[in-house]
Amino acid sequence: MDRFDVTVIGGGIIGAAVLDRLSRYDLKALLLEKCDDVASFTTRANSGIVHAGYDCEPGTLKAKYNVLGNPLVWKEAEELDVPHLKCGSLVVAGEDGIDGLEALAKKAEANGVEVRILDREQTLKIEPNVADRIAYSLYAPSAGVVSPYQMAIGYADRAVTNGAKIILEAPVTAICKRDGDYILSTPKGEFATKIVINCAGANGAFINDLVGAEHYETTYRRGDYFVLDSTERKNISTVIFPLPTAAGKGILVAPTADGNVIYGPTAIDTTDSEDVASTLDSLDSLRASVPLTYKRPAFNKCIRVYSGLRTLIGHDFVIGRSQKTENFVMAIGICSPGLTSAPAIADDVLALALDGLNANKKKEFVTVMPRHKRLKELSDDELEQLVAEDNRWGRIVCRCEKVTEAEVVAAIRSPLPATTVDAVKRRCRAGMGRCQGGFCGTRVMQILSRELGVPLTEVKKGLGANIARYRVKEVE
Numbered sequence: 001m002d003r004f005d006v007t008v009i010g011g012g013i014i015g016a017a018v019l020d021r022l023s024r025y026d027l028k029a030l031l032l033e034k035c036d037d038v039a040s041f042t043t044r045a046n047s048g049i050v051h052a053g054y055d056c057e058p059g060t061l062k063a064k065y066n067v068l069g070n071p072l073v074w075k076e077a078e079e080l081d082v083p084h085l086k087c088g089s090l091v092v093a094g095e096d097g098i099d100g101l102e103a104l105a106k107k108a109e110a111n112g113v114e115v116r117i118l119d120r121e122q123t124l125k126i127e128p129n130v131a132d133r134i135a136y137s138l139y140a141p142s143a144g145v146v147s148p149y150q151m152a153i154g155y156a157d158r159a160v161t162n163g164a165k166i167i168l169e170a171p172v173t174a175i176c177k178r179d180g181d182y183i184l185s186t187p188k189g190e191f192a193t194k195i196v197i198n199c200a201g202a203n204g205a206f207i208n209d210l211v212g213a214e215h216y217e218t219t220y221r222r223g224d225y226f227v228l229d230s231t232e233r234k235n236i237s238t239v240i241f242p243l244p245t246a247a248g249k250g251i252l253v254a255p256t257a258d259g260n261v262i263y264g265p266t267a268i269d270t271t272d273s274e275d276v277a278s279t280l281d282s283l284d285s286l287r288a289s290v291p292l293t294y295k296r297p298a299f300n301k302c303i304r305v306y307s308g309l310r311t312l313i314g315h316d317f318v319i320g321r322s323q324k325t326e327n328f329v330m331a332i333g334i335c336s337p338g339l340t341s342a343p344a345i346a347d348d349v350l351a352l353a354l355d356g357l358n359a360n361k362k363k364e365f366v367t368v369m370p371r372h373k374r375l376k377e378l379s380d381d382e383l384e385q386l387v388a389e390d391n392r393w394g395r396i397v398c399r400c401e402k403v404t405e406a407e408v409v410a411a412i413r414s415p416l417p418a419t420t421v422d423a424v425k426r427r428c429r430a431g432m433g434r435c436q437g438g439f440c441g442t443r444v445m446q447i448l449s450r451e452l453g454v455p456l457t458e459v460k461k462g463l464g465a466n467i468a469r470y471r472v473k474e475v476e
């Protein structure tokens, strides 16, 4: 049985960021992920906002990690070459909303976050398309957007580059203790480890129960979204929020880091830890809410809907060492602003894990990852040179997003390789555009089949789903 010093359970943004930190130390570090890629659950489906931190209750872990995490996300998105845009954010309100904005400004001051209250004229200079009823706004210049799944993939790639191990399709189903080690059972075998770090998101409380750590009641809150075609991107300059309510930050209109626009999320309480199916009622409530803050809703430009699940344990994050079982660290109940908080949470979780381990920092490790070459960003001269070296740069696979075969192959050969159509999509955007893979889906399948050496019928979409069931005809 393989033995590790530290094992992280769960490859969302939190687990991936923690593994990234561990990989800088002389340690045998492992991450076990249930799905066939990292960032396959909540980290895949959220708003992608790098929050400024003005709305978290002062004194909470959410406030602490949001404020510490914001500058780290901007720095590390650069290091990892992950799409991001520090475009600021506005909380907008009508004539009757000034008290709410002032209350937010007070919280911002307590949290040490820079904000300014703007009148309508000043607001329009930042975002000309706020709704006509908007009289004031709270502007937070440090906010913006990042690609959430690419951030997690970036951490995972860097961790693997620095020597950590990731095993996918390895849900932890049982944990016992033997000779001072934890033994983690998965369908991919058993793994012994001195320290366990629980980053299992929606299943965090379940993992705690498996080891007899603190028991937590978990609730869930689903959020549905519309994704709009990139042609809508020109109409929005910043992230627009309404005033927050007890249910959350409200329905936003925002650019994505990759050039689309999103409207959402709703806030639907549920007891189902896998409830990620958008409903018509929920989408209708988005149709009613968006015009309250934004004057150019374009639901006819929707190219997709999606849904993400917030995991709630009480009102705050749960981060710390278990008091009930030794060498067990928890980072669970990480709802919003968990994406923004991830690097700061990971720094503290690393310190908790290292306590009791005699580990030295590696003399050398990679901090800045190689730049991804993207057709969309190349000059004509650069492209010409690349095509001369490798003609796969001359073959467009995804017409909507302008992705070449070379980029698809690079995704499949990345440090944590993409092995499914969805994993390719998350890495290089083939299939993310207007036709949602209608044209390029089978091309990506063929490339995966060739690169992985498996028949087309075994190429997976993602999350275990098959695409082609059997051959209907043979083609030379």
Ligand SMILES: Cc1cc2nc3c(=O)[nH]c(=O)nc-3n(C[C@H](O)[C@H](O)[C@H](O)COP(=O)(O)OP(=O)(O)OC[C@H]3O[C@@H](n4cnc5c(N)ncnc54)[C@H](O)[C@@H]3O)c2cc1C
Binding pocket: 009, 010, 011, 012, 013, 014, 015, 032, 033, 034, 035, 038, 039, 040, 041, 042, 043, 044, 045, 046, 047, 048, 049, 050, 051, 170, 171, 172, 173, 199, 200, 201, 202, 203, 204, 207, 222, 223, 224, 265, 308, 309, 310, 311, 332, 334, 335, 336, 337, 338, 339, 340, 341
């Ligand atoms: C609708 C919505 C909007 C949001 N918007 C924002 C935002 O704009 N900005 C922001 O900062 N935050 C936002 N968040 C919060 C953010 O998305 C989460 O805090 C973050 O993604 C949580 O990451 P995680 O790693 O804890 O969980 P996850 O991403 O769910 O990762 C947990 C992983 O553990 C794996 N796992 C589960 N059980 C097991 C097991 N038994 N064995 C092995 N692996 C297991 C899962 O497959 C999963 O990959 C939003 C969340 C939602 C739902």
